[in-house]
Amino acid sequence: xxxxxxxxxxxxxxxxxxxxxxxxxxxxxxxxxxxxxxxxxxxxxxxxxxxxxxxxxxxxxxxxxxxxxxxxxxxxxxxxxxxxxxxxxxxxxxxxxxxxxxxxxxxxxxxxxxxxxxxxxxxxxxxxxxxxxxxxxxxxxxxxxxxxxxxxxxxxxxxxxxxxxxxxxxxxxxxxxxxxxxxxxxxxxxxxxxxxxxxxxxxxxxxxxxxxxxxxxxxxxxxxxxxxxxxxxxxxxxxxxxxxxxxxxxxxxxxxxxxxxxxxxxxxxxxxxxxxxxxxxxxxxxxxxx
Amino acid sequence: xxxxxxxxxxxxxxxxxxxxxxxxxxxxxxxxxxxxxxxxxxxxxxxxxxxxxxxxxxxxxxxxxxxxxxxxxxxxxxxxxxxxxxxxxxxxxxxxxxxxxxxxxxxxxxxxxxxxxxxxxxxxxxxxxxxxxxxxxxxxxxxxxxxxxxxxxxxxxxxxxxxxxxxxxxxxxxxxxxxxxxxxxxxxxxxxxxxxxxxxxxxxxxxxxxxxxxxxxxxxxxxxxxxxxxxxxxxxxxxxxxxxxxxxxxxxxxxxxxxxxxxxx
Ligand SMILES: Nc1ncnc2c1ncn2[C@@H]1O[C@H](COP(=O)(O)OP(=O)(O)O)[C@@H](O)[C@H]1O
Ligand SMILES: [Mg+2]
Numbered sequence: 001x002x003x004x005x006x007x008x009x010x011x012x013x014x015x016x017x018x019x020x021x022x023x024x025x026x027x028x029x030x031x032x033x034x035x036x037x038x039x040x041x042x043x044x045x046x047x048x049x050x051x052x053x054x055x056x057x058x059x060x061x062x063x064x065x066x067x068x069x070x071x072x073x074x075x076x077x078x079x080x081x082x083x084x085x086x087x088x089x090x091x092x093x094x095x096x097x098x099x100x101x102x103x104x105x106x107x108x109x110x111x112x113x114x115x116x117x118x119x120x121x122x123x124x125x126x127x128x129x130x131x132x133x134x135x136x137x138x139x140x141x142x143x144x145x146x147x148x149x150x151x152x153x154x155x156x157x158x159x160x161x162x163x164x165x166x167x168x169x170x171x172x173x174x175x176x177x178x179x180x181x182x183x184x185x186x187x188x189x190x191x192x193x194x195x196x197x198x199x200x201x202x203x204x205x206x207x208x209x210x211x212x213x214x215x216x217x218x219x220x221x222x223x224x225x226x227x228x229x230x231x232x233x234x235x236x237x238x239x240x241x242x243x244x245x246x247x248x249x250x251x252x253x254x255x256x257x258x259x260x261x262x263x264x265x266x267x268x269x270x271x272x273x274x275x276x277x278x279x280x281x282x283x284x285x286x287x288x289x290x
Numbered sequence: 291x292x293x294x295x296x297x298x299x300x301x302x303x304x305x306x307x308x309x310x311x312x313x314x315x316x317x318x319x320x321x322x323x324x325x326x327x328x329x330x331x332x333x334x335x336x337x338x339x340x341x342x343x344x345x346x347x348x349x350x351x352x353x354x355x356x357x358x359x360x361x362x363x364x365x366x367x368x369x370x371x372x373x374x375x376x377x378x379x380x381x382x383x384x385x386x387x388x389x390x391x392x393x394x395x396x397x398x399x400x401x402x403x404x405x406x407x408x409x410x411x412x413x414x415x416x417x418x419x420x421x422x423x424x425x426x427x428x429x430x431x432x433x434x435x436x437x438x439x440x441x442x443x444x445x446x447x448x449x450x451x452x453x454x455x456x457x458x459x460x461x462x463x464x465x466x467x468x469x470x471x472x473x474x475x476x477x478x479x480x481x482x483x484x485x486x487x488x489x490x491x492x493x494x495x496x497x498x499x500x501x502x503x504x505x506x507x508x509x510x511x512x513x514x515x516x517x518x519x520x521x522x523x524x525x526x527x528x529x530x531x532x533x534x535x536x537x538x539x540x541x542x543x544x545x546x547x548x549x550x551x552x553x554x555x
Contacts, residue, residue, distance in 0.1 A: 180399070
């Protein structure tokens, strides 16, 4: 009896400590990011940083405008979302509602396998397939474009979207479906009039988390988008993303210099974007739960 | 067959459902055994019997919901308004429009009250474009289930947030919009308190004027209160079927008597 109580106490404390620790660590990371990042704004105006159109970090004088990088990130993300969301949601519907038992399991494992491929490998495959195809299909001078990045990122977002959306669809009570069938609804009517609305919060969360993953992705975009820091001109032109900029330049930035601080400030922006996406996903889920 | 003789006067009634030698198997399990009987039009027919005897299964034969169960196999004939609905070429969507079903646990869709009511119209492509007509039908059907006054100002509220009684009435109302002929009710009150149950029973008496109702219940008092005819089922067999009053006062089968008098189930 007493032993059980002691055990209970230890388990409880361990859970409490790890919970607090994880929050603490996140806070610490953000604080560190903030501390390094804000130093840039001693010399640089925030508006100029966010809306400046030129990213010339090593010219003299340097120019730290990240608008092209923000737009690059948004463009690549939007492209990836346009591909991954319809395909991902459709795949989730197929797996959850249509596929027969055995195929369902095979497909689910397949999706998990896709999630397990390291992004550098996907980037590499993209480089030797999508990039040359892009050049031929669109007759453009380089296949390293925003679109190439979007395609590969779509593959990365897909597993998240499919597996979370599939979970949400799968957990729609059978009673709803029976109710619809008993009224004479077809399978498709049941799916899009009852199952999808019932699972909508989960599906939206899946989409948001998938997009969150795309925004933060670095390696594959660096390999595929051409990394040109000028203002993006379209999907078929090279662009540079926020993440790629940090990854590519961190090694050469002098510690304690403005360039170094600027990269941290980019980190803050990135953090805020992903944070906003996650908060939105949370809000959607909670609004629906009520 | 003796049991039908006493009720032969009733044979004058219009029968809307006829079953002939209906057997149903779930895989190897013989769930319905040679069911033969007829259900009268615009009457309330109750099916009683202990849990697991096949009441729900029988009900789900009438709207072919067992088709959704993998491994379920039905043989025999079920004629509804003269048509054998077990025939391969039966239009299931149309059948289910004609034969609506209310479930044990109220299952309104997680949509607004209005969307729940007009759901049947939308899936059957009736009056889709005509918002006024949809509204008018929604009003009629909510009035028919005695909910209009309580809910007329809340049509855009989520139906799943209503009380269970209201939810069950919504489930009945959403059937009425597509003008069914038969309402199948599978223990419609088992999730409800006695007062709500009484109100649903009252509603059934109203609905009986326009619809044929088949209700499954494990509550004998309920069957005695609401139904005109009653069938007693046991282990997949229809043991006895006939006028409710007679079944409850002078059952001819020993097994029915045991059940009625509480020695079984
Ligand atoms: N989907 C199914 N698969 C296999 N057996 C089933 C299925 N549904 C019901 N049964 C069996 O058929 C019998 C009758 O079930 P049911 O019609 O639900 O009984 P009741 O409604 O009278 O309680 C039970 O023994 C039950 O276990
Ligand atoms: Mg049952």
